[in-house]
Amino acid sequence: MSGTEGIPVVHGREEVNRRTPRSAAAPPAPAAATPPPDEPAPNVYRAPAALAQAWLNALCWCDFRGARTDNTRRAALYGNTQMPPGQDPWTLNEQAWRQITAAQLSAACTGITATVETVSHPTGPDSTTVRLTATQVLSSGGTTYQAAPVTLTRTVNQDPDWRWLIGRPVTAN
Numbered sequence: 001m002s003g004t005e006g007i008p009v010v011h012g013r014e015e016v017n018r019r020t021p022r023s024a025a026a027p028p029a030p031a032a033a034t035p036p037p038d039e040p041a042p043n044v045y046r047a048p049a050a051l052a053q054a055w056l057n058a059l060c061w062c063d064f065r066g067a068r069t070d071n072t073r074r075a076a077l078y079g080n081t082q083m084p085p086g087q088d089p090w091t092l093n094e095q096a097w098r099q100i101t102a103a104q105l106s107a108a109c110t111g112i113t114a115t116v117e118t119v120s121h122p123t124g125p126d127s128t129t130v131r132l133t134a135t136q137v138l139s140s141g142g143t144t145y146q147a148a149p150v151t152l153t154r155t156v157n158q159d160p161d162w163r164w165l166i167g168r169p170v171t172a173n
Helices: 042-046 048-060 070-076 094-103
Strands: 004-011 014-021 105-116 127-140 143-158 164-169
Touching: 042 048, 042 164, 048 070, 048 105, 048 127, 048 143, 048 164, 094 105
Parallel strands: none
Antiparallel strands: 004 014, 014 143, 105 127, 127 143, 143 164
8 A cells, every 4th residue: 555545526527536535744723724704805716726725725714613604604705615415525505514523623724735727718818717726634632634636627617896706517528
């Protein structure tokens, strides 16, 4: 074994790759992580990469001390939060939330990178594609128990006010 073993979860053709590390060195626990802001800074809408990083940070963040929909509510400020049907690890139902609060679970993404596509987008200059990578760190009671790589590709669109907003998931290569 190479030290990690995992199963990629394929979302259409969008792959959210999650692996559980077997090494003793784990990223810091997200329990003490600061939640994403309730109101994004206006300058985050000026650049597709900064917008995409802020969106994933908000979507990935979850803490048992908050509300069940905190992550999706915050991420919606940056645009579309929909995932392909049946392939959404971040929208939590009541049963999942009961388990999260009972076990005092928290999650956050670390090392978020956003790479903006450099070729022309087929729908014009007011759209582009961004590939996101990060590590989602899960903890219970402040102790990290899992770190999983995450990879997503999203469209990013410019509105009439020149603000970039997250668009639909990209499900084909």
